[in-house]
Amino acid sequence: MSxxxxxxxxxxxxxxxxxxxxxxxxxxxxxxxKKLVIKNxxxxxxxxxxxxxxxxxxxxxxVLAIQQSKPNEYSLEELYQAVENMCNHKMAFLLYQKLYSxxxxxxxxxIEQFLTExxxxxxxxxxxxxxxxxxxxxxxxxxxxFLYLDRTYxxxxxxxxxxxxxxxxxxxxxxxxxxxxxxxxxxxxxLIEKERQxxxxxxxxxxxxxxxxxxxxxxxxxxxxxxxxxxxxxxAAEGQRLMQELEVPDYLAHVDxxxxxxxxxxxxxxxxxxxxxxxxxxxxxxxxxxxxxxLQKGLDQLLCEFRLEDLSLLFNLLSRVKNGLVDLCSAxxxxxxxxGRTIVxxxxxxxxxxxxxLDFKDSMDNVVNNCFHKHERFGNSLKEAxxxxxxxxxxxxxxxxxxxxxxxxxxxxxxxxEEELERLLDKIMVLFRFIHGKDVxxxxxxxxxAKRLLVGKSASVDAEKSMLSKLKQECGGGFTSKLEGxxxxxxLSKDINQAFKQHLTVNSRDLPQxxxxxxxxxxxxxxxxQPMEVTLPDQMVRxxxxxxxxxxxxxxxxxxxxxxxxxxxxxxxxxxxxxxxLVVSLFQTLVLILFNDCYELAFxxxxxxxxxxxxxxxxxxxxxxxxxARVLIKIPKGRDVQDDDRFRFNDEFTNKLFRIKINQIQMKxxxxxxxxxxxxVFQDRQYQIDAAIVRIMKMRKTLSHNxxxxxxxxQLKFPVKPADLKKRIESLIDRDYMERDxxxxxxxxxxx
Amino acid sequence: MADENDNExxxxxxxxxxxxxxxxxxxxxxWSWDVECDTCAICRVQVMDAxxxxxxxxxxxxxxxxxxxxxxxxxxxxxxxxxxxLWVKQNNRCPLCQQEWSIQRxxx
Ligand SMILES: [Zn+2]
Ligand SMILES: [Zn+2]
Ligand SMILES: [Zn+2]
Numbered sequence: 001m002s003x004x005x006x007x008x009x010x011x012x013x014x015x016x017x018x019x020x021x022x023x024x025x026x027x028x029x030x031x032x033x034k035k036l037v038i039k040n041x042x043x044x045x046x047x048x049x050x051x052x053x054x055x056x057x058x059x060x061x062x063v064l065a066i067q068q069s070k071p072n073e074y075s076l077e078e079l080y081q082a083v084e085n086m087c088n089h090k091m092a093f094l095l096y097q098k099l100y101s102x103x104x105x106x107x108x109x110x111i112e113q114f115l116t117e118x119x120x121x122x123x124x125x126x127x128x129x130x131x132x133x134x135x136x137x138x139x140x141x142x143x144x145x146f147l148y149l150d151r152t153y154x155x156x157x158x159x160x161x162x163x164x165x166x167x168x169x170x171x172x173x174x175x176x177x178x179x180x181x182x183x184x185x186x187x188x189x190x191l192i193e194k195e196r197q198x199x200x201x202x203x204x205x206x207x208x209x210x211x212x213x214x215x216x217x218x219x220x221x222x223x224x225x226x227x228x229x230x231x232x233x234x235x236a237a238e239g240q241r242l243m244q245e246l247e248v249p250d251y252l253a254h255v256d257x258x259x260x261x262x263x264x265x266x267x268x269x270x271x272x273x274x275x276x277x278x279x280x281x282x283x284x285x286x287x288x289x290x291x292x293x294x295l296q297k298g299l300d301q302l303l304c305e306f307r308l309e310d311l312s313l314l315f316n317l318l319s320r321v322k323n324g325l326v327d328l329c330s331a332x333x334x335x336x337x338x339x340g341r342t343i344v345x346x347x348x349x350x351x352x353x354x355x356x357x358l359d360f361k362d363s364m365d366n367v368v369n370n371c372f373h374k375h376e377r378f379g380n381s382l383k384e385a386x387x388x389x390x391x392x393x394x395x396x397x398x399x400x401x402x403x404x405x406x407x408x409x410x411x412x413x414x415x416x417x418e419e420e421l422e423r424l425l426d427k428i429m430v431l432f433r434f435i436h437g438k439d440v441x442x443x444x445x446x447x448x449x450a451k452r453l454l455v456g457k458s459a460s461v462d463a464e465k466s467m468l469s470k471l472k473q474e475c476g477g478g479f480t481s482k483l484e485g486x487x488x489x490x491x492l493s494k495d496i497n498q499a500f501k502q503h504l505t506v507n508s509r510d511l512p513q514x515x516x517x518x519x520x521x522x523x524x525x526x527x528x529x530q531p532m533e534v535t536l537p538d539q540m541v542r543x544x545x546x547x548x549x550x551x552x553x554x555x556x557x558x559x560x561x562x563x564x565x566x567x568x569x570x571x572x573x574x575x576x577x578x579x580x581x582l583v584v585s586l587f588q589t590l591v592l593i594l595f596n597d598c599y600e601l602a603f604x605x606x607x608x609x610x611x612x613x614x615x616x617x618x619x620x621x622x623x624x625x626x627x628x629a630r631v632l633i634k635i636p637k638g639r640d641v642q643d644d645d646r647f648r649f650n651d652e653f654t655n656k657l658f659r660i661k662i663n664q665i666q667m668k669x670x671x672x673x674x675x676x677x678x679x680x681v682f683q684d685r686q687y688q689i690d691a692a693i694v695r696i697m698k699m700r701k702t703l704s705h706n707x708x709x710x711x712x713x714x715q716l717k718f719p720v721k722p723a724d725l726k727k728r729i730e731s732l733i734d735r736d737y738m739e740r741d742x743x744x745x746x747x748x749x750x751x752x
Numbered sequence: 753m754a755d756e757n758d759n760e761x762x763x764x765x766x767x768x769x770x771x772x773x774x775x776x777x778x779x780x781x782x783w784s785w786d787v788e789c790d791t792c793a794i795c796r797v798q799v800m801d802a803x804x805x806x807x808x809x810x811x812x813x814x815x816x817x818x819x820x821x822x823x824x825x826x827x828x829x830x831x832x833x834x835x836x837x838l839w840v841k842q843n844n845r846c847p848l849c850q851q852e853w854s855i856q857r858x859x860x
Contacts, residue, residue: 454780478807515776523784524800544779551783557822557859559786566780572773581775589774596770649771687797687807695808735796737804 052091055082056098059145063099066141067106069134076145084148092153099146100165107135107169114180122202125187128180129208132170139166171216184209185223189230192265196234207269214271227270228277231262235285243290248298249310255286255317288321295331303335306363311371325377332372333381336364340389344397353397354404358427361386387434391719395678398440401431405467406448411459421463429470438475438717439688443681446483447527453490454519454566475717478691485525493519496551503550511546512539518547521563528680534564534590535611565616573631575653582631583661587612587620592631600648603641619665621647629653629660685718689728692716697738697750705729705746785822785859787830793847794835803832822859827851833858 048054062079065072072079086095110131114124143150143162150162160168175181188209195201213219235258242251262282266275287294294314302310318324343349343356364382372378390397405428408421416424435441452458468487472480497517504511536544548560567586571593572579584592590610594601607617618641625634625647633648634641692715696708703711712725729748732738741747784790785799795804802820823833829848831839839847846853 512774514774517776517778519778519780521780521782522800523782524798526782529782540774540777543777547779548781551781555783555860557786557824557857558783560781560783563780563782568778569774570776572775574771582772586777586779589772589777592772593774596772687801687804690797690804691807694804698805698808731796735794 055086058082060102062145063102063142066138079145080148083146087148087152092149095149096153099162103166104169108173111174111177111180114174121187121190124183125205125209128184129205132212133208135166135170139163167216171218175216175218181222185226188223189227192227193230193234203268210269210271219271224274228281231278231281232285235282239286239289243293248294249302249307251294252310252313252317256313258282258286283320287317287324291318291321291324291327295327299331300335303367308367308371311367315372329377329381332378333385336382336385337389340386341392344390344393350396350400353400357431361427361430390431390434391436395437395440398435398437399444401428401435402441402444402448404428405445406452409459409463409467410452411457418460418462422466425467425470429474433474436719438479439681439684440678442479443677449483449486450527453486455568479717482525485522489521489525490519496520500547500550511543514539514543516543516547520551529563529565531561532565532613533611535609536590537593576651577654580655581659583659585664587616588624588662588664591620591624595649600646603643603645606647623662623665627662629655629662631662685720686728689716689720689725690732693728693732694737697748702741702747702749705748708748785830787822788828792832792835794831794839799830799832803834806834824856826854826856828856
């Protein structure tokens with residue numbers, strides 16, 4: 001195909017071949033040549049008088065023989081020599097003129113056959129192609145005879161070569177005839193249109209004729225423009241029609257097919273220079289004109305049904321047209337926001353929100369990576385869209401993400417190996433990154449972490465630490481310092497308990513044989529718990545007091561507040577059918593040990609003796625008498641605990657396990673509790689704003705109001721209004737941490 | 753009311769006299785500074801938290817508290833030690849009661 005890139009006449013590279021005397025295309029006997037050459041050399045330089053006429057006669061007969069496809073009576077060698085002799089005797093000009101008029105007569109005569117009234121279009125084109133091919137062959141032969149003229153006289157005088165002369169005459173007498181040209185071009189367009197409709201056409205014929213137009217240098221003017229107009233008309237109509245008729249994926253496949261076909265057309269018969277405009281025209285009419293409709297009608301469906309191949313095709317096609325990807329990207333963005341909003345906004349779907357978000361993120365990542373070539377614009381848009389919709393519901397997504405993490409870090413979550421868990425946590429961190437109220441997450445995360453740490457329900461210390469370091473990496477040490485403090489408290493508690501054990505052996509007092517350990521929590525690190533007073537049995541009170549004295553002797557200036565709601569115990573129980581160990585809460589313990597003295601007790605009595613808060617007590621009794629492991633019997637039976645219910649020790653209790661955990665029934669998190677958590681988050685934000693302002697001012701010493709505000713927005717991990725920041729700044733000015741510049745009221749100075 | 757059930761507490765003399773014995777007890781307690789007012793009057797941050805300047809520094813990798821302890825004056829008023837040590841450089845009186853400041857004890 002190398003010659004398709006060259007727009008020059010296609011026989012122009014022939015002289016090398018023609019120069020070869022044994023050229024097969026020439027119908028000439030080479031043998032007689034030698035003699036004549038020798039004779040000529042031996043003869044006198046003086047020519048006979050009729051030499052000119054005789055020689056031309058010979059040459060003319062040769063040209064006429066070529067034109068009429070008849071055998072030539074002279075050898076090529078002889079004819080060639082004749083031309084050389086004439087040229088060398090100053091007859092070149094004459095020779096050229098004579099050859100010109102001979103060719104002109106012949107070409108001019110050829111037009112006749114193309115002017116007849118009615119001729120089948122195909123036959124017409126075929127005839128034209130044949131005539132052209134014959135013309136080219138004849139001119140090659142003629143040139144090989146007149147080669148000497150071509151190389152000397154013509155070259156020196158800068159006039160048209162024999163080949164070019166042939167083209168000029170062919171153009172002038174045949175193709176510049178309006179009727180003929182119209183017939184040729186319309187015929188070509190008709191053939192191409194037929195092919196576009198799916199018919200087989202003679203591509204060789206198309207190629208030959210288009211080549212002819214190129215060689216005659218009328219391809220652009222006579223054909224290309226009309227061809228592009230026809231293309232535009234065709235695809236404009238087709239685009240309109242198929243957008244209505246086809247589903248988007250089918251439409252895209254069709255467009256893809258069209259583009260491939262048109263490219264093949266360029267390869268097979270069009271001039272390569274037409275390619276850019278041709279493909280552009282197709283893209284414009286089939287794609288650019290319909291981008292909005294394609295996206296409106298089809299994108300949501302493709303994304304929803306996760307049709308990766310169609311999405312790839314959509315991306316590839318739209319990347320061909322101006323702004324196609326920009327439009328695709330904004331439609332993609334809009335889809336994520338719309339779909340994402342339905343995931344987060346509906347309280348009915350809270351249970352599955354996080355898993356759905358993870359799945360949604362996965363699938364959209366997949367689309368960007370595999371269909372959109374990891375295009376940066378799409379990656380960023382994906383992030384922007386997630387950040388946008390996830391924050392459309394205040395606080396809830398943050399809360400649910402925290403709870404989701406809890407469910408994965410809690411013991412008993414057997415669905416994941418360490419590596420799987422780690423990968424999952426990484427994915428959750430991606431969601432977390434989008435959350436504006438990161439401190440809301442922290443508040444809820446902390447509540448669950450407290451439970452895991454205190455009840456020893458954490459699945460893996462490594463996973464806990466890993467999650468913590470991820471949070472720290474994302475939000476900085478200030479964000480995780482309290483969470484880290486909780487872990488530190490647990491470690492310190494171990495040391496304290498060790499020391500307390502020692503203390504007891506040294507100061508062996510008459511203390512009950514209970515193995516007591518205490519978790520000492522630093523207030524402020526941990527969630528706050530409702531203070532609850534209960535009545536403990538004397539021996540427990542004594543033990544508690546001994547510990548308290550021991551602890552405060554080590555830590556002056558502190559006070560301790562017991563948290564009975566968080567305590568838990570191991571009880572030995574003796575049933576008729578054998579001893580058991582019960583793992584229970586402190587409240588459950590307080591209730592159960594009452595049955596050491598009595599076989600059956602009334603609700604009111606238990607309430608009075610233990611002093612456990614009413615609702616809490618009812619839930620406790622429910623867990624002991626209505627749960628899976630019923631160590632008490634409720635009288636009368638029933639799920640809810642009534643005021644006049646009675647409870648009896650279940651001596652018949654049996655269980656295949658020796659150690660039995662009786663779950664405390666958790667109170668449903670009330671809306672007030674939720675509010676309280678959010679309120680604390682809000683309170684904490686004020687401190688964090690203050691700290692950030694002081695931190696920035698300490699570093700910068702002096703700063704304008706606007707710069708301070710913008711630095712704050714970078715540092716703070718939660719949404720905040722400028723008015724609130726202003727209030728905090730005023731407050732810090734009041735407290736002498738900073739001051740307004742005396743000369744410039746919108747500038748602040750740090751006060752050391 | 754216990755008495756009437758006594759006769760039903762069947763015949764098994766060999767069983768321990770108690771149905772339930774407490775074997776292990778994990779208690780939980782929260783510690784805080786033993787102060788009258790839980791907010792530091794100088795920086796207005798809770799004394800259980802690090803003072804404002806320490807928070808602003810937020811030294812990395814240290815556990816929350818950053819050695820920002822509480823100090824009590826003879827007047828029994830308490831502040832962050834950091835806050836008070838800066839305060840006394842300018843004015844050696846308690847910011848709350850104006851008594852001359854002298855340290856009674858420090859938290860640890
Ligand atoms: Zn302070
Ligand atoms: Zn401090
Ligand atoms: Zn004072």
